[in-house]
Amino acid sequence: MFFKDIAGHKAIKQKLIGAVQQNRVSHALLFSGPEGNGKLSLAIAFAQYLSCENKSENDSCGTCSSCLKYQKLIHPDLHFVFPVIKKKASEKPISDTYIKEWREFLSNSVYHGFEKWLKKMGTENQQAGIFAQESEEIIKKLNLKSYESEYKIMIIWMPEKMNISASNKLLKMIEEPPPKTILILVTEDSEKIIKTILSRTQLIKIPKINEQVMYESIKEKYEIEDAKIKEIVRTSDGNYLKAEELILNNANSSEQENFSLFAQFMRDAYGLRITELIEWAEKMAKSGRETQKNFLQYALKLLRENFILNISPENQNKVLFLTDNEKNFSIKFNKFIHKNNIFQLTNEFNEAYNHIERNGYNKLIFLDLALKTARLLKIKPQ
Structure with missing residues (x-):
């Protein structure tokens, strides 16, 4: 090397x-x-x-x-x-x-x-x-x-x-x-x-990779349109590993699965669909602990991006690092993530992560998270 x-x-x-x-x-x-x-x-x-x-x-x-x-x-x-x-x-x-x-x-x-x-x-x-x-x-x-x-x-x-x-x-x-x-x-x-x-x-x-440095590196290594390179650089947010996954179209493996899980989970939580939330908790419990932790980290990232979009929609191209699917979902979803619930939501997802890391009973952890999320999404912004 x-x-x-x-x-x-x-x-x-x-x-x-x-x-x-x-x-x-x-x-x-x-x-x-x-x-x-x-x-x-x-x-x-x-x-x-x-x-x-x-x-x-x-x-x-x-x-x-x-x-x-x-x-x-x-x-x-x-x-x-x-x-x-x-x-x-x-x-x-x-x-x-x-x-x-x-x-x-x-x-x-x-x-x-x-x-x-x-x-x-x-x-x-x-x-x-x-x-x-x-x-x-x-x-x-x-x-x-x-x-x-x-x-x-x-x-x-x-x-x-x-x-x-x-x-x-x-x-x-x-x-x-x-x-x-x-x-x-x-x-x-x-x-x-x-x-x-x-x-x-x-x-x-060692900080994340500078956007200009990443842009120049990708441009030198891969034959990709300039506009696509800029989109990859923006979405990967200094993470070259994620950039490579996007280039090779492999991002849908874990990232797309996490997005699908997150989007459906939030719809079911807001709609208080108890049967679906129980099924979601059972599905999450059957996945491996590292997969569970990866999802919770992903969810925290998406909650953060939705909160930023909520408070500064005019700056979405500057502050957001989302794929097209994530952005299309967030344009409709961000209004439910605001100053009156973002800190509680973040705390609940962090708590779930910590409990999973300590080998807690994962089915109960995810069911508890689902019910608390459903309650927090109903809080009004004003």
């Missing part, structure tokens, strides 16, 4: 390269930012540059022995930790259990998402995590001497998915790192990482 492969983030790339050139690389880094901004690839490109035998001023050389192994993700001093699933209750999976799938996942795109990783592992119905047994692997790998490079580098993707046992072992490793060891944590939700780890890492915020 090269810095040049990742769209934008020029200042961050220069900062990382400067740290290497000045020999001022922190032993524990935290790359934090939203999905689809290339932060995982940025971490790999940084690790490759750090290990490169013939660095240039702007990137790794790509031809030395180290770079060639990095490009295949098989360098012996590069280690990965990432969320995995338990296909059986008795299983004790670690990252290495899925290393083949992981290398394929990374090689398929510069931009990566958690939902896509779940599909790569062959499931959307199980909760993935970094479990206690992984902590022993982390200690074992980082206590080994480096084989070829000056540094051993471990990239931990989604550390917010770590259980408390693994987090405490990682904390000890950060506090007392083995010599010539660098840890790079890559997160989308730093608030879920224990504070003692956060306080001991150097935070590097």
Whole structure:
């Protein structure tokens, strides 16, 4: 992976390269930012540059022995930790259990998402995590001497998915790192990482991709009409992963399904169709927890966009990031989302998300959400 492969983030790339050139690389880094901004690839490109035998001023050389192994993700001093699933209750999976799938996942795109990783592992119905047994692997790998490079580098993707046992072992490793060891944590939700780890890492915020940068990148890579590129850039809102899905017409897989569920749910809730709401809750309960969480996040986004449309309809082209289907629905629906219910609705969907994440009884959670939503939609704007 090269810095040049990742769209934008020029200042961050220069900062990382400067740290290497000045020999001022922190032993524990935290790359934090939203999905689809290339932060995982940025971490790999940084690790490759750090290990490169013939660095240039702007990137790794790509031809030395180290770079060639990095490009295949098989360098012996590069280690990965990432969320995995338990296909059986008795299983004790670690990252290495899925290393083949992981290398394929990374090689398929510069931009990566958690939902896509779940599909790569062959499931959307199980909760993935970094479990206690992984902590022993982390200690074992980082206590080994480096084989070829000056540094051993471990990239931990989604550390917010770590259980408390693994987090405490990682904390000890950060506090007392083995010599010539660098840890790079890559997160989308730093608030879920224990504070003692956060306080001991150097935070590097990776923002969403600038609209102009994304426009130029898509224009260079794909043969698409200019107007279509602008629509994709607007809809994807700095998320290159979503932009790629729109380009490849795959957005209808999860995004379109979420929209259909949301639209019908809101119609049934407003109409207080109890039978349909019970059926909706049962359908949601049968889907996997990650699918449920994904829907709730999507619903929160659409509620927000409808509220913005309600309070500033004249600025809809500037502030909204909606597909055509979402926009057509929202033009009629936004009047029901206003200052007297938006905060309560947001709170209820956030509460449902938190309960699902804590393994609550999902059928009851969704039925409760449905009835509360029905009540809140009846609140008048004045």
